Amino acid sequence: MTIIIKRMYNKAIWKYFWDINVFNIPFSLIIGLISGLLWSIIIFSSLGIVIGYLGYKTFKNNQYYVYYNLGLTKTSLLKKVWLLNMIISFLLFLIYIIIR
Amino acid sequence: MDVLEITNLNKSYGKKILLKNINLQCKVGEIIGAFGRNGTGKSTLLKLIFGTVKADSIHIKINSKTIFPNDIISSKKIAYLPQDTFLPKEQKVREIIPLFFPNGEDQDKIFYSPQVSSFEKTKVGKLSLGQLRYLELLIIGNLSHTFLMLDEPFSMIEPIYKDVIKDLLLKLKKSKGIILTDHYYNDVFEITNKNFIIRDAKKIEIVDKADLIKYEYLKSNQ
Numbered sequence: 217m218t219i220i221i222k223r224m225y226n227k228a229i230w231k232y233f234w235d236i237n238v239f240n241i242p243f244s245l246i247i248g249l250i251s252g253l254l255w256s257i258i259i260f261s262s263l264g265i266v267i268g269y270l271g272y273k274t275f276k277n278n279q280y281y282v283y284y285n286l287g288l289t290k291t292s293l294l295k296k297v298w299l300l301n302m303i304i305s306f307l308l309f310l311i312y313i314i315i316r
Numbered sequence: 317m318d319v320l321e322i323t324n325l326n327k328s329y330g331k332k333i334l335l336k337n338i339n340l341q342c343k344v345g346e347i348i349g350a351f352g353r354n355g356t357g358k359s360t361l362l363k364l365i366f367g368t369v370k371a372d373s374i375h376i377k378i379n380s381k382t383i384f385p386n387d388i389i390s391s392k393k394i395a396y397l398p399q400d401t402f403l404p405k406e407q408k409v410r411e412i413i414p415l416f417f418p419n420g421e422d423q424d425k426i427f428y429s430p431q432v433s434s435f436e437k438t439k440v441g442k443l444s445l446g447q448l449r450y451l452e453l454l455i456i457g458n459l460s461h462t463f464l465m466l467d468e469p470f471s472m473i474e475p476i477y478k479d480v481i482k483d484l485l486l487k488l489k490k491s492k493g494i495i496l497t498d499h500y501y502n503d504v505f506e507i508t509n510k511n512f513i514i515r516d517a518k519k520i521e522i523v524d525k526a527d528l529i530k531y532e533y534l535k536s537n538q
Contacts, residue, residue, distance in 0.1 A: 284368065288390075
């Protein structure tokens with residue numbers, strides 16, 4: 217885990233993570249309002265990432281060249297975002313269980 | 317000396333053959349200019365080498381070692397300057413530089429480059445075209461990659477920045493091999509060692525402006 221976090225400690229990757237989740241978070245929250253908080257948490261680490269990817273592709277597609285020139289492919293970036301979102305979702309799920 | 321070799325490059329879109337059996341070699345210390353009318357495949361050629369467009373066939377070797385197209389980006393041997401700006405417009409120049417260079421010494425190389433102090437606090441979206449292209453080239457050129465693919469580095473640039481960019485490219489070629497394409501042929505001829513034109517999907521070596529006329533890239537009175 218330490219190795220993963222160290223490797224991810226990179227401003228460029230955090231920027232991509234944030235840019236994807238700018239689209240993902242509102243989508244997940246809307247789903248949460250309709251179907252409940254638990255669904256919101258599930259969507260955040262699954263379909264929401266797809267929505268984030270499509271939003272990024274639509275509005276910021278050329279910025280992928282930032283990452284390509286840093287040696288990062290789309291697949292490797294999305295894997296990192298997915299892993300981080302899974303960790304966040306798991307923590308949110310634990311908080312949900314405790315509060316409930 | 318590092319050598320990039322491209323052989324058997326072919327690319328078609330449907331029935332249209334864009335590039336046919338292109339072979340190309342670029343050594344560190346060389347700047348190679350690629351010419352061709354719009355739609356002849358210059359930009360596609362660079363993207364094929366960079367691996368962001370899939371070729372029908374391509375064989376890439378660096379120092380005689382084959383690199384598969386899917387591994388080019390992760391190998392960090394070839395960098396690519398796209399035609400359109402790729403830097404996040406909402407961020408300031410001083411915030412962009414650490415995205416590419418986590419190390420302070422590497423950041424200083426950019427911050428202390430000529431002209432940069434005059435626009436480092438400006439947002440990327442507010443830079444002039446010349447400042448933006450220069451910044452992009454500084455960033456791409458200071459990465460560790462040995463070979464640079466530059467798509468229209470002189471396009472729409474104000475004259476003062478053209479000279480700055482030419483100086484930068486001549487400095488970079490000491491440690492890198494560069495392939496560039498641009499319609500500003502006079503600027504290109506000033507800095508290149510070798511040139512070619514793409515015509516009818518084929519690569520033809522050229523020497524000077526007369527060849528550009530001969531292969532109908534320019535009219536004789538231009």
